[in-house]
Amino acid sequence: MTTQYDAVVVGAGFGGMGAAIQLNRLGYDNLLILERESDLGGTWHVNRYPGLAVDIPSATYSYSFEPNPHWSRLFAPGAELKRYAEHVADKYRLRRYMRFGSVVTGAVWDETNAHWTVSLAEGEPVTAKYLLTATGFLSQPKKPDIAGIDTFGGKVIHTTAWDDGYDLAGKRVAVIGTGATAVQLIPEITKVARELTVYQRTPIWVSPKLDFPVPKALRRAFAALPFTQRIARLTGTALLELMMVSGVLHYKQLPAANRLGKLWCQAHLRRQVRDPGLRADLTPRYSFGCKRPTFSNEYYPAFTKDHVHLETTSIAKIDETGIETADGRRRDIDALVLATGFDLWEANFPAVEIIGRGGRDLGKWWRENRFQAYEGVAIPKFPNFISLNSPYSYSGLSYFTTIETQMRHMDRLFGAMRRRGATEFEVTQEANDAFLDRMTERLGDSIFTLGNCAPANSYYFNPHGEATLLRPSSTLNAIKEAQSFPVEDYTFA
Numbered sequence: 301m302t303t304q305y306d307a308v309v310v311g312a313g314f315g316g317m318g319a320a321i322q323l324n325r326l327g328y329d330n331l332l333i334l335e336r337e338s339d340l341g342g343t344w345h346v347n348r349y350p351g352l353a354v355d356i357p358s359a360t361y362s363y364s365f366e367p368n369p370h371w372s373r374l375f376a377p378g379a380e381l382k383r384y385a386e387h388v389a390d391k392y393r394l395r396r397y398m399r400f401g402s403v404v405t406g407a408v409w410d411e412t413n414a415h416w417t418v419s420l421a422e423g424e425p426v427t428a429k430y431l432l433t434a435t436g437f438l439s440q441p442k443k444p445d446i447a448g449i450d451t452f453g454g455k456v457i458h459t460t461a462w463d464d465g466y467d468l469a470g471k472r473v474a475v476i477g478t479g480a481t482a483v484q485l486i487p488e489i490t491k492v493a494r495e496l497t498v499y500q501r502t503p504i505w506v507s508p509k510l511d512f513p514v515p516k517a518l519r520r521a522f523a524a525l526p527f528t529q530r531i532a533r534l535t536g537t538a539l540l541e542l543m544m545v546s547g548v549l550h551y552k553q554l555p556a557a558n559r560l561g562k563l564w565c566q567a568h569l570r571r572q573v574r575d576p577g578l579r580a581d582l583t584p585r586y587s588f589g590c591k592r593p594t595f596s597n598e599y600y601p602a603f604t605k606d607h608v609h610l611e612t613t614s615i616a617k618i619d620e621t622g623i624e625t626a627d628g629r630r631r632d633i634d635a636l637v638l639a640t641g642f643d644l645w646e647a648n649f650p651a652v653e654i655i656g657r658g659g660r661d662l663g664k665w666w667r668e669n670r671f672q673a674y675e676g677v678a679i680p681k682f683p684n685f686i687s688l689n690s691p692y693s694y695s696g697l698s699y700f701t702t703i704e705t706q707m708r709h710m711d712r713l714f715g716a717m718r719r720r721g722a723t724e725f726e727v728t729q730e731a732n733d734a735f736l737d738r739m740t741e742r743l744g745d746s747i748f749t750l751g752n753c754a755p756a757n758s759y760y761f762n763p764h765g766e767a768t769l770l771r772p773s774s775t776l777n778a779i780k781e782a783q784s785f786p787v788e789d790y791t792f793a
């Protein structure tokens with residue numbers, strides 16, 4: 301049986317596009333990128349809610365080999381990220397590989413033909429020598445399990461499916477959820493809604509946001525002198541890195557750095573909210589860093605407005621016209637906004653059924669053993685498979701550090717394979733186990749223990765209570781390891 305493609309990449313977000321660029325650099329041109337949506341961009345195609353913006357300095361959020369001198373603000377709005385994704389796809393000629401509206405349902409390693417068979421919700425399966433899944437972490441929307449939610453007769457909008465045609469102006473709106481999305485969205489809703497009630501289960505730490513329009517002269521300098529942009533990128537990355545390494549990853553050695561982060565947010569809250577009761581309700585009971593840091597100058601003040609209510613009593617049920625809390629109070633609303641985030645661990649590890657050598661089912665294996673992946677990309681018994689959204693793959697606060705770390709890993713791995721005249725690779729169980737031990741030990745130094753973080757409800761933690769989403773190492777270290785891992789950690793055939 302012939303193999304149709306060199307590689308199939310699942311997902312046309314920044315991760316999938318980075319993987320395709322790397323495969324091109326390695327000389328593979330017979331590629332297929334399968335994307336269930338109608339266009340590319342992943343996160344930045346799907347999310348369009350008011351207030352959407354990158355939540356780290358824009359200069360750090362791009363491929364290092366394709367800097368963007370045109371960001372309009374220090375924290376660029378979401379539409380600019382989508383345009384940047386389109387620019388990359390055009391410049392690197394990636395659209396020719398993309399097939400939209402293609403929902404992948406599973407993939408099976410075919411021992412006889414030494415290739416992957418990838419099945420789709422519609423149409424014939426496709427086969428490829430290599431399989432790369434870039435299905436994202438924050439890509440499977442979570443709907444809350446609240447009694448009666450389907451009976452609500454007004455408008456229901458999940459933040460990942462924003463309805464541009466529905467006007468919230470003059471409406472009584474409820475927002476469920478107070479995560480990173482809500483921090484961006486709530487201030488925008490307060491500007492138009494007649495009344496807004498925010499249902500909060502877990503408060504969030506919010507830092508001041510040093511945002512401003514990037515002056516045209518600076519943008520021109522970035523375009524004319526690329527090294528200036530590189531400096532901006534390195535400076536931004538170094539600051540994020542400092543925050544991550546000192547405040548979060550080395551918590552055990554440096555608890556003071558973490559306390560400083562917390563004090564910084566507390567002072568922000570004190571400055572912006574005078575009412576001590578409201579302040580207490582908005583104050584998290586978990587350590588700073590247990591969740592992804594958020595930045596806003598408008599979030600806390602939104603709750604001081606007369607037409608905005610913070611509700612901390614849990615929701616008992618939703619009926620046709622409103623929401624009732626556990627203490628029997630109810631509120632009529634016109635629109636219900638679900639800022640309830642994403643299902644990571646159940647729906648995304650993995651996002652589709654992956655069956656490896658000897659029938660090993662990846663989802664089952666992760667759940668029955670531990671969530672693990674060598675260097676955040678490879679798993680024993682899954683030959684020729686790069687899982688870009690694996691446990692321990694998310695390194696650094698800009699996701700582009702993750703993508704480029706993985707591109708470097710691919711470069712070294714495929715290079716070693718080809719030098720041996722081989723076409724198959726598989727990570728060894730021993731190398732995988734040693735990596736898992738190293739990560740587990742490093743996690744012990746970090747803030748990520750349930751003792752510090754349990755009330756945070758953080759998606760960093762898997763169902764076993766281990767924080768296996770983020771790689772507990774500095775970006776520099778992750779990059780170094782991607783460029784120098786022992787190639788003997790893999791077998792080649």
Ligand SMILES: Cc1cc2nc3c(=O)[nH]c(=O)nc-3n(C[C@H](O)[C@H](O)[C@H](O)COP(=O)(O)OP(=O)(O)OC[C@H]3O[C@@H](n4cnc5c(N)ncnc54)[C@H](O)[C@@H]3O)c2cc1C
Nearest residue numbers: 311313314315336342343354355403404435436439698699
């Ligand atoms: C609102 C929001 C704001 C964010 N802000 C930041 C930020 O400021 N900084 C930062 O570093 N990160 C941020 N992130 C994280 C962001 O997801 C990453 O930065 C990055 O965009 C991930 O790229 P990706 O390609 O890995 O995943 P995604 O962008 O999620 O792309 C995955 C793609 O896979 C497709 N897919 C999934 N399953 C299937 C299937 N079965 N079949 C076919 N296609 C499938 C999806 O449709 C999607 O297009 C944010 C995330 C969200 C949701």
